[in-house]
Amino acid sequence: MIVKRIESEWFQDYRLPSMLVAFPHCSFKCEKENEGCCCQNSALATAPNIDVSIDEIVKTYMKDHITSAIIMGGLEPFDSWDDLYSLIKALREHTNDLVIIYTGYYPNEVREYVSKLRELNNIVVKWGRFVPYQNKHWDNILGVKLASDNQYAERISE
Numbered sequence: 001m002i003v004k005r006i007e008s009e010w011f012q013d014y015r016l017p018s019m020l021v022a023f024p025h026c027s028f029k030c031e032k033e034n035e036g037c038c039c040q041n042s043a044l045a046t047a048p049n050i051d052v053s054i055d056e057i058v059k060t061y062m063k064d065h066i067t068s069a070i071i072m073g074g075l076e077p078f079d080s081w082d083d084l085y086s087l088i089k090a091l092r093e094h095t096n097d098l099v100i101i102y103t104g105y106y107p108n109e110v111r112e113y114v115s116k117l118r119e120l121n122n123i124v125v126k127w128g129r130f131v132p133y134q135n136k137h138w139d140n141i142l143g144v145k146l147a148s149d150n151q152y153a154e155r156i157s158e
């Protein structure tokens with residue numbers, strides 16, 4: 001699958017050390033709705049693509065004993081649905097560690113995907129567009145601050 005970045009130890013999007021997988025596509029919906037301002041991940045759009053197998057990502061995660069969660073992050077994971085779902089399914093053959101999906105969508109925009117994900121264990125989704133010029137607020141589920149008031153995390157499966 002194609003990704004923009006993999007960090008085997010990542011500390012800024014969840015209260016515990018996590019692995020970050022950065023997905024390669026987005027329709028840039030936040031920018032379109034805010035007169036061209038300001039995608040939080042725009043630097044990734046021009047970063048080189050990395051072609052890596054799902055097996056390799058799973059192995060990278062499993063061999064690191066510091067991390068206890070996997071973050072599927074921006075650009076926009078749901079815009080690479082087949083790869084996102086295949087990767088989470090492959091992880092679930094080895095571990096029930098928390099999977100966190102950072103999306104700019106709202107639940108009603110990806111309802112069918114969410115019902116498929118609810119069949120898998122231990123998944124949290126951070127919902128909502130980035131809206132500029134707001135104060136950061138604390139999210140109790142993630143244990144970090146989110147950038148705009150409309151954004152929130154939700155546990156979609158146990």
Ligand code: SF4
Binds near residue numbers: 027029040075105
């Ligand atoms: S969803 Fe993420 S990557 Fe897409 S426009 Fe919004 S901030 Fe940028």
